[in-house]
Amino acid sequence: MNIEDLRKAIAEIKGEAKDITKRLLDEGVDPVRILEDGIVKGLYDLGDKFERHEAFIPDLVKGSKLARECIEMIEKVLPREKAEAKKKVVIGTMLSKHNIGKNLVSTFLTINGFEVHDLGENLEPWDFYEKAEEIGADIIAVSVVFTPALSKFEELIRILKEMGVRDKYKVLVGGAVTSKEWAEKAGADGWAGDVEGAVKAAKELLGVS
């Protein structure tokens, strides 16, 4: 069993990915390599299959769940000082229970080295503000997937300004009913239309590679 097997197991959504992860860790393989070359590449392979119409939403959800389980095993053995240096992201879905996109972004931000605080769904603007203040976030990432939540996002920006903390955070937004133009007008620092775009935008906003 090697990292390529792990990559394939993730891409094909096979439960054995967890056994392979454990075995690789037991064998002393660098956890960062397991993460980047096994899990992340496997998830990107699965994403490519989705783009080619060879995988479907339930497959993405299952793949994301499987990857999260493997990542949890890896996080336990990652060097502590690396974890402490992580940039912090507060993420959640505004006003709605939908979470597929948000959860995928959350997973990908985690595997790209961010410390992600996932607030879940059905959130109000104050939830983002309070958590960001509590943990000293670098980024507030908001998923907006239905129309009434658009004005709630604008309310969040207003709250951040009124509380005098707007410049403390980079605010990233995305979701089914958003667009780049709307995000700019609403006062976001960045917008993403897909998972890869969200990771790229988060890195660019903080100037990290």
Add this chain to the structure above:
Amino acid sequence: MASVRVGGQPGENPTVLIGTIFYEGHKIVSDPVKGLFDRGKAEELVSCQDELSDETGNPCMLDVVGRTAEALKKYVEFASEATDSPILVDSPLAEARLEACKHAVEVGLGERIVYNSINPEASREEIEKIRDIGLKAAIVLAFSEYEFEPEDKMRILQGNDGLIAKAEKAGIEKVLVDLSVLDVASIAYTAASIQMVKEKLGLPSGCSPANAFDTWRKAGEFKPQVKRACLAALNVFVRCFGADFILYGPVEAADTVFPSCAAADAILTYSLVTGGYEVKDKNTPLYKIL
């Protein structure tokens, strides 16, 4: 449920078809916050569904969606005047649903109201308010984007914190279980879930295959008539897997959905007849559309 029978063995009762009106982006709505709409066009749409229901023998209900309580109250009042069918009170916001239902009960429409919906995120406060309002019928929405397999759905429905227990605490006596869909492929899970819920819990079950259109990427390339045929196919598919009710999407699709589902119902009923079943109510697709 009100005057409509839902459930039973496949072929016993025709599929209950539920069209949605005043949905997000519905062109007949001019102000979704205040609830302003083109009454004439809305009446046409509702009448069309009622007429097709009469022609096919498929009972219908009307799913009324509103963004705010103010809008939803107006929509429900309109619906109560435009049709005799049961009315589903639907909103993404619980406060809007509750306020509109309270108003409906106060003006004497309680028997016709179906709360849409009690979902896994329903708070204790929402459940208590439903009970206080005195509602008796509800959709329970077994929805979780991370849990879509039949066993997951059973877990969401059962147990002390499950949706069925929540509905009981809310005083709901008539439950319709919506097994939800994520995309077209996921209807495979939904269909299996419908069968499992009917078999193990004996509750009327269904779903809204139309929701799969939002994520059907290639459907954007289809011509409108092809889209309608595909919607009909999705609805017929879930009916053949036991769906007792179908939220078929925008009420505008009634002209395609009713005849196609009625054809499926007619075949299912005839398959019972060939096995010796006696059809007592002749107001059924088998005797109305063939």
